[in-house]
Amino acid sequence: MSYLDSIDINKLPRHIAVIMDGNGRWAKKHNKPRVFGHRNGVKAVRQITEGAAEIGIEYLTLYAFSTENWNRPAIEVNALMMLLVETLNNEIKTLDKNNIRLKTIGDIEQLPAKTQKALQKAIAHTHQNDRLTLILALNYSSRWEINAAIKKIGIQVQKGLLSPQDINQDHISAALDTADIPDPELMIRTSGEQRISNFLLYQMAYTELYFTDKFWPDFEKEDLYQAIADYQRRERRFGMISENIMR
Ligand code: IPE
Ligand code: IPE
Ligand code: MG
Numbered sequence: 001m002s003y004l005d006s007i008d009i010n011k012l013p014r015h016i017a018v019i020m021d022g023n024g025r026w027a028k029k030h031n032k033p034r035v036f037g038h039r040n041g042v043k044a045v046r047q048i049t050e051g052a053a054e055i056g057i058e059y060l061t062l063y064a065f066s067t068e069n070w071n072r073p074a075i076e077v078n079a080l081m082m083l084l085v086e087t088l089n090n091e092i093k094t095l096d097k098n099n100i101r102l103k104t105i106g107d108i109e110q111l112p113a114k115t116q117k118a119l120q121k122a123i124a125h126t127h128q129n130d131r132l133t134l135i136l137a138l139n140y141s142s143r144w145e146i147n148a149a150i151k152k153i154g155i156q157v158q159k160g161l162l163s164p165q166d167i168n169q170d171h172i173s174a175a176l177d178t179a180d181i182p183d184p185e186l187m188i189r190t191s192g193e194q195r196i197s198n199f200l201l202y203q204m205a206y207t208e209l210y211f212t213d214k215f216w217p218d219f220e221k222e223d224l225y226q227a228i229a230d231y232q233r234r235e236r237r238f239g240m241i242s243e244n245i246m247r
Contacts (some may be wrong), residue, residue: 001223006031007055011232012183016052016224017207020044022191022215029215035079040089040217046094051221053098053132055228059181060134065198067107067141081115084138086120092125099131105177106140107148136214137183142201149175178203186231188224190216208234 009109020041027037044063064084065093070077095102104139109116152175156162162171173179181202189195192213196204210227212219237245 002056003222003229006229007225008232009056012056013228013231014057015061015182015184015186016057016228017061017184017187017200017204018048019189020062020216020219021197021198021216023194025191026215026217034076035083037215038083038219040078040088042083044219045087046056046091047184047218047221048224049132049134049145050098051224053100054221055225057132059184060132061137061184061198062135062199063116063137063140065106065138065140066198067139068198069145070139072100073226079229081112084193085114087223089227095122095126095134099129100126101131101133102126102131103135103181104138105135106138106141106146107144108138108178110183133181138172138206140177141198142196143198146202147179148177154169172202183207186210186227187238188212188227190214190219206236206238 001180023037023041025028025037027034030036048062050108056175065080069085102119104119104123111119115138119136142168150173153162153167153171157164157167162239184200184207185203187204187207188210189198189211192211194211200207208231210230212223212227214223235242235245
């Protein structure tokens with residue numbers, strides 16, 4: 001039996017966010033260098049993107065590189081940037097064929113020029129696709145994003161376009177990199193770590209969190225479907241009580 005059979009297609013989360021973690025430990029387990037783990041992590045990205053598109057998920061955000069990940073050894077950082085360029089160039093056609101639109105969140109301008117170029121190309125090439133939006137969080141951290149949002153709002157105030165008393169949550173949402181993207185209903189983190197690691201802090205106010213011990217390279221479509229089935233068994237109360245909830 002597949003977990004797919006226990007999923008209610010009418011109650012799918014619109015947006016799933018994933019912290020793809022455990023590539024390094026997966027490689028270690030196989031007595032291989034960390035980069036080997038990242039390469040195999042790309043296979044999981046392909047699988048999960050395909051799996052999400054197949055059942056009708058609208059938005060999939062993958063945390064691929066955090067602002068803190070620059071503190072890793074240069075050899076690993078360089079390998080990750082190269083892998084990203086290589087993957088984007090290899091996958092552009094498949095993304096397009098499957099009607100998938102690519103987007104990014106994060107401080108893209110600080111990425112190496114080559115990486116930015118590959119991203120721009122893939123984004124431009126897929127921008128009219130409307131089945132699944134695949135969002136890569138690159139050089140991303142939530143505190144960076146919130147800081148940048150505050151600057152944008154500050155500039156609006158300075159220009160006299162907005163008065164401080166009028167600032168509301170819509171202005172904040174609109175100033176974040178995720179403007180136009182609905183908040184994720186479900187967040188999955190692999191590798192057994194149970195933390196958020198500076199990911200979508202504002203957007204995840206009411207997100208259901210799902211943790212699995214599997215390392216990212218071992219995460220398959222069936223694991224995604226298991227997480228969705230688990231999510232669908234939960235009651236999301238948003239501060240209300242059971243009897244209040246509109247079904
Ligand atoms: C996640 O796997 C991928 C990135 C952060 C780029 P890790 O590289 O963090 O793997 P572990 O956590 O060391 O096992
Ligand atoms: C979070 O994983 C970032 C990404 C998956 C890109 P990390 O491995 O960097 O997080 P920590 O250091 O375990 O919190
Ligand atoms: Mg990690």
